[in-house]
Amino acid sequence: DTEVTQTPKHLVMGMTNKKSLKCEQHMGHRAMYWYKQKAKKPPELMFVYSYEKLSINESVPSRFSPECPNSSLLNLHLHALQPEDSALYLCASSRGGMNTEAFFGQGTRLTVV
Amino acid sequence: DAKTTQPTSMDCAEGRAANLPCNHSTISGNEYVYWYRQIHSQGPQYIIHGLKNNETNEMASLIITEDRKSSTLILPHATLRDTAVYYCIVRVNYGGSQGNLIFGKGTKLSVKP
Numbered sequence: 563d564t565e566v567t568q569t570p571k572h573l574v575m576g577m578t579n580k581k582s583l584k585c586e587q588h589m590g591h592r593a594m595y596w597y598k599q600k601a602k603k604p605p606e607l608m609f610v611y612s613y614e615k616l617s618i619n620e621s622v623p624s625r626f627s628p629e630c631p632n633s634s635l636l637n638l639h640l641h642a643l644q645p646e647d648s649a650l651y652l653c654a655s656s657r658g659g660m661n662t663e664a665f666f667g668q669g670t671r672l673t674v675v
Numbered sequence: 676d677a678k679t680t681q682p683t684s685m686d687c688a689e690g691r692a693a694n695l696p697c698n699h700s701t702i703s704g705n706e707y708v709y710w711y712r713q714i715h716s717q718g719p720q721y722i723i724h725g726l727k728n729n730e731t732n733e734m735a736s737l738i739i740t741e742d743r744k745s746s747t748l749i750l751p752h753a754t755l756r757d758t759a760v761y762y763c764i765v766r767v768n769y770g771g772s773q774g775n776l777i778f779g780k781g782t783k784l785s786v787k788p
Contacts, residue, residue, distance in 0.1 A: 566718075595775070604762065604778035605719065618775065652718050654776075663709070664776055666718035 568653050568667035576675055577643060583670045585636040585653030594636040595664065596628060597652040605652055611636060612658060643674045678702065678765045684783040687757075693750040695782050697763030700744040707766045708739060709776065710748045712759040719762065719778075722748065753786045760784075 566587045575581045585594065593612050597605035610618035611630045625647075627639040636653055650671050656664040680698040687693040699708060709724040723730055723737045725746075730737045736749040750757055762781040 604760075604780055605713075607775055607777060610775055650716075654718075663721040663724060665721065668718045 566653055566655055566665050566667035568651075568670050570670060571668065572671045572673075574673045574675060575640065575643065577645070579643075580639070580641045582640065583638040583651055583653075583672075585638075585655075585667055586634055587655040587665070588634055589655065589657075589665070590633075591655035591657055591665075592633060593656045593658040593664075594630065595654040595656075596636070596638055597654065599650040599652060599669070601649075609638075640672075643672075645674050648673045678777075679763045679779045681761075681763050681779065681782045683780070684785070686785050686787055687750075687753045689755060689786055689788050690752055693748075693753040693757065693784060693786070695748040695750075695761050695763075695784065696745065697748070698745045699763070699765045702743050702765050708737070708743075708746050709764040709766055710735070710737065711762045711764065711776075711778075712757075713762070713781075714756075714759045722761075724766075753784075755786050755788065758784060758786045 569584045595610050596608040598608050599605040607620050608622045609628045614630045625642050629637040650669040652666055652669045654664040654666045656662045678699055678701055707724050707726050710722040711719040712722055713719045723732055723735050725737045725739055739746045760781040760783050762778050764776050
C-alpha cells in the first residue's frame with residue numbers, strides 16, 4: 563500500500579466556519595507534511611511532523627492548526643479562513659531521512675466563500 | 676527559495692525522448708537531487724532521485740554531471756500521459772534527520788502527437 567488518502571476531496575466553507583482536513587497513510591512513514599498549492603504555482607510547504615511532533619512551521623497563520631494524533635494520521639484544522647486561503651491542500655509522507663522519497667495524496671480542493 | 680533553475684516549458688513529440696535539464700550550482704555534498712511530476716489537478720508523483728551516480732528506474736533516467744551542478748531527467752519514450760509539470764528539487768536539510776521538499780517553479784512538459 564503506497565497510498566496517502568486525503569479527505570474530503572472538495573470542501574467549500576464560509577469564513578466563520580470550522581472544518582478539518584484529514585490525511586492517512588499506512589506505510590509506516592514517520593514524517594508527514596502539509597503543503598498548500600495555489601493555481602499555476604508550485605506547492606508551498608506549510609508544516610512538517612516528524613515522529614508525531616511538529617518540527618517545521620513555515621510561518622503559517624494561526625487560523626491553520628495542524629494535529630498528528632498518531633503515526634498514521636495528520637489533520638489540518640481550519641478556522642476563520644479568508645477567501646485567499648482557497649487552494650489545493652496536499653498531504654505527503656515519507657520514511658524520513660535524506661534518501662527517501664515522499665508520497666503525496668491527491669489533495670483537498672478548498673474554497674472559502 | 677528553491678535552489679534549482681529549470682526552463683519554464685518544453686515540448687516533446689510522442690515516442691521521442693524527453694530531456695529535461697536542471698541547474699543546481701549551489702548544491703551541497705550531501706544533498707540529493709529529486710524529480711517529481713504533477714499531472715493537472717493531481718498530487719505530485721515521485722519519479723527518481725540520485726546523489727552523484729546516474730540512476731535509472733522503470734519511469735526515467737537521471738544523469739548528474741560530475742561536478743553535480745546540473746542534471747537531466749530523461750523520459751526515454753514520451754507519451755501523451757507524460758504531459759505534466761516536472762519539478763527538480765534539491766533536498767533541503769533543516770538540521771533534522773529528514774530533508775524537506777521545497778518546490779521551485781518546474782518545467783511544463785507538453786507531449787504532442
